[in-house]
Amino acid sequence: MSAAIQQAPAQPILTLAQVKKSFGGAHALRDANLDLYPGQVTALIGENGAGKSTLVKILCGIHQPDGGELTLDGRSIRVRDPEHARQLGINVVHQECVVFDNLTVAENIFVSNRPKNGRFIAWREMRTRAAEILRQLDVSFSPDMLAGQLSVAQKHIVQIARALTSEARVLILDEPTAALSHREAEDLFRIARRLRDAGCALLFISHKFEEIFSLADRYVVFRDGASVGNGMIAGTGSEQLIRMMVGRSVEQLFPKLETTLGEELLRVESLSRAQEFDNISFSVRQGETLGIYGLVGAGRTELAQCLFGLTAPDSGSIQVGGKPVSIANPADAVRHGLAYVPEDRQQQGAILPFSIAANVSLTNLNSLAPRGICSRQRESALANHWISALGIKATGPEQNVGDLSGGNQQKVVIAKWLARSPKVLILDEPTKGIDVGAKSAVHAVTSAFAQRGNAVVMISSELPEILGMSDRILVMRRGRVRALLDRSEATAENVVQAATDA
Ligand SMILES: Nc1ncnc2c1ncn2[C@@H]1O[C@H](COP(=O)(O)OP(=O)(O)OP(=O)(O)O)[C@@H](O)[C@H]1O
Ligand SMILES: [Mg+2]
Structure with a gap:
């Protein structure tokens, strides 16, 4: 084990204490506490809907907390917006990839801090610096390519490159590997380790335990919007983490x-x-x-x-x-x-601005609306059935799918097709x-479907x-x-x- 890990780490760069956030009546975060140390990777783990992405959005100024305190280098801060977060050295790769298809790779990398020459954008400098960052990341695509031509994995790399345009003191990766192949994930971890060794504080969110054990130095567990445990990864087993996450063991x-x-x-x-x-x-x-x-x-x-x-x-x-x-x-x-639950829920799966009830009944209109009139009551009974069968974390059948956490959106897509009673x-x-608990629920539901x-x-x-x-x-x-x-x-x-x- 390296000396850097054995030494008691320095003061945390960034801390969150008793942070709260609700949306309407729903508490996304009740009591969030987190310390991020320089030169260390902290894994943030918790079930779908535990509040992980909400915390990320607070750290980068997309949401403002309702209460609690954020400190940077021991000083209390308010992160006004993502631009301000970047100025503070807080960079994020989000769970849902945001890349502009009709801009070039270089324009995407510098989308919010284009190098300027007086009042004008320094295009040549931007291109050179983008090429330099891509070279550091060891990737082969050109900064002049249109982002729309990239694969999902390459778009993630562009987001990471974006995080590297300014000096990152804190880098947050929100489920960065969900869309990546094993090799691409390994490449990403190589970059993450390099940044960590340079003293950056990393926050890493993932549902994959292998990745957590291979990359992280510490962990924090969130359950229902509150931090319920933290410690060093060394000496901790996945059983123990799962029990903290789910509140029971998943047998x-x-x-x-x-x-x-x-x-x-x-x-x-x-x-x-x-x-x-x-x-x-x-x-x-x-x-x-x-x-x-x-x-x-x-x-x-x-x-x-x-x-x-x-x-x-x-x-x-x-x-x-x-x-x-x-x-x-x-x-x-x-x-x-036949029914098909696609891999890419954002593009092909759920209709985000619609409610859970509407999404579940959309593929199902024949049985719900035999005479062309859809009964609200039947629609919401059906949605409630699936909310409980798959443990979808939502305020109710009327909640918009776009407001659910990533994993809960995926459950809605599965419900939507199962409700259609395919063969x-x-x-x-x-x-x-x-998350692990929900995986078991999805497997139980599909296995029962086969048994019928x-x-x-x-x-x-x-x-x-x-x-x-x-x-x-x-x-x-x-x-x-x-x-x-x-x-x-x-x-x-x-x-x-x-x-x-x-
Ligand atoms: N804009 C919003 N409006 C209403 N509710 C929201 C909004 N954003 C998040 N929530 C709710 O806050 C809770 C926490 O969501 P969050 O996205 O932080 O979960 P998560 O831990 O990232 O889950 P996952 O592992 O599925 O990505 C969820 O119940 C979600 O429905
Ligand atoms: Mg999330």
Whole structure:
């Protein structure tokens, strides 16, 4: 262990004491306490809706606290707005990526502090400095590219680059890896460690324990808007952190139910689409959960989008309930009993300005409004059912989905499709961004769905989830099926081996 960690750390750079914040009647933060030390990474952990992102927004001046105190270098401060936060050296990479697609990478990096030459923007300097930062980050894209052409992961890098344009004393990463591949996440951690070693205080928010244990020096646990524990990571186990987060131990992370397999519900034969996937065949039966494992880029999402009619296959066929069907668009897919919970909830999942009730009933209008009139009462009863089944943290069925925490938005998307009572549910990374307790709730709900005689196709990059919940596992690599393993024969080793070049 390095001397820097063993020494009692210096005074905290930034502290929060008894900070409070409510929205309408809802208390997002009741009693938030936090100390951030120079040269250390502090992990902020807590369930979905515990108040983590709200705290971040207070630290960077997006929200003003209702009470409590913030200090920087021992002096009480009020962060007026994000610009002011930057001047104070507090930089943030937000959970929801905010990049302007129609600006170049360099313009995005310097969006709020463009270098000036008198009254004019110093374009050349801006470009040079952007190129320099990108070089430091070891990335290969040009500062002249339009941000709209970047992948989600690259957009995150642009946000990080933005945080590096001014000297960062405090850097906050709010679930930065949810959209990143393993490699990209490793790159990000390399950058984070470098900043930490240079004396920056980092706050790191993640639901992934491996990452917390690999990156963080300390932890703070939040529950229901209050800090309930903190300490050093060394000597602390995940069990202990989970108990603090959830208030109990989570015994059954993968509550898979016994099912009996029935008729075949979906069969895919030799399905191909150029550049995406090639010659894919599989089937799923009533009661069955088929896991699809692969690395990011293996073609899993592209396959799901094609099954759901979002894209057209070049060749191959699909059968539903033993009969050949043609699925030209999502409406066809829904008519044949398919549902698809996409990976990207912001783009394709929920309608953010609408209430939970409206989102859950939207895909469900046929049964709620048989004569074209939608009963409010039925709508809110349905929403309430799902709020309790999935433990959605909300003030009620009328709350706008856009005001929910990230993980709770994801639960609404799952509810929205389950409420439609499909026969085959296709889930793409269903528990991304979801806390441990809620993961178990999502698994319990989908397993019960399969037990009722339906089928689940679950795409996931999380090996324990795939091994824990699947009856059979289809492994894809570079657009092709590399293995189809039965639950009894699948192990972490043979699944990973099939997914990686061997
Ligand atoms: N603008 C807002 N209006 C109303 N309620 C809000 C608003 N922003 C946050 N909340 C509520 O405050 C609570 C805390 O949300 P927050 O986003 O801080 O959670 P989180 O800990 O970041 O969760 P996650 O892990 O899901 O990202 C939630 O119940 C959320 O619904
Ligand atoms: Mg959050």
